[in-house]
Amino acid sequence: MTVAEPSLEALVDIGVNLGNKAFRDDLPAILQRALDAGVTRLIVTGTSEAETVHAQELCGQFAADFPGMLYSTCGVHPHDAKTFTTSTAATLHSLAAEPSVVAIGETGLDFNRNFSSPADQERAFEAQLELAAELQLPVFMHERDAHQRQFEILRQYRDHLADGVIHCFTGDRTALFNYLDLDLHIGITGWICDERRGQSLRTLVNSIPLERLMLETDAPYLLPRTLEQKPKNRRNEPAYLPWILAEVARCRDEQEADIARQTTLNACTFFRRIKAENGIPRS
Incomplete structure (x- = not known):
């Protein structure tokens, strides 16, 4: 399998x-390819x-072989909001005490498919x-339509929240500037590598202050279309993050080196429980 050259x-x-x-079948190889491509967390x-x-x-499971590499979020996606109860909230509160948990989410609103009703999603x-x-x-947030x-x-x-990121941002200029006005971070995925659907995002990404920008694959979804040799299974994975960076x-x-350096600093500062490494400072 062809993977990205390691980032700077x-x-x-x-x-x-x-x-x-x-x-399911090749997680150790996936994590190793990520490391080989410079994706360390x-x-x-x-x-x-x-x-x-x-x-x-x-x-x-992978703490011993890949120390300091994996962290997680803790939440209920808007698609599953109809299952959210007071018991769910209590369970999430307990799960969030784990040191590997670095954010609440994926949460937010999705009025595109409405797998859960808008009322349940808001609740x-x-x-x-x-x-x-x-x-x-x-808070790690999803939003669609x-x-x-x-x-x-x-x-x-917002005044009560430590911080928040709109993950996999694909919205318009109004949405972007509204979220930035709330001092939120913006996560960019392989959507920007899609010459068909990503045209608007390609224009808007220049308006995101560098200190508010973070990168993500949303793997196994959103395989970057800029890959020269795409995997036969069409599966995205963390090793392809450098193509999004590019x-x-x-x-x-x-x-690329400037964006890599700042987005990594942003992530280490945003996810407060992440271990800083390789001389990366915290702000």
Whole structure:
């Protein structure tokens, strides 16, 4: 398999669905390829109670062979918001005490598919924002076709939150500047490598202050279309994060090394429980 050349700086993939069944059979090889490509830390996304537990189990499973590499989030995705109860909130509170957990989420609103009703989504979202405020953990957020309502809710909670990132941002200029006005971070995925769907993002990425930018693969989804040799299984993985870095640098007309250095610093500062390494300072 062809993977990226190692980046000039250690990279952090802030969103990877490592518990997905697509990764079931070759996780050690996937983690090694990530390291070989310069991706030294991965945030494994928790999207439900079960997936959060699984994410934490993966962190523990590979702690010896890949020390300091895996961390996780803790939350319920808006698709599963209908399952959110007071018991769920209590379980998440307990799970978030694990040292490998670095954020609450993936939470937010998704009015595109409405697998859960908007009312259920808002209820689960606010409960997780309250949990994040109580624990002073940053929030890892999803949003699709729900910007105005998500923005309204976030405005009510922002002063109480440690920090927040809109992961896999694909919105318009209004959404971007509204989120930036709330002093949120913006996560960029391989969407920017798609010459068809990513045109708007390619233009907007230059408007994101470098200190608010972070990188992610959202693997196994969103395989970068800029890959010269795409894997036969079409599976994205953390080793391809440098291709996202390269496209962001091209669109911003900046040096890859500068973006790598700053986005890694951003991630280490944002996810407060991540271990800084390789001489990377905290702000």
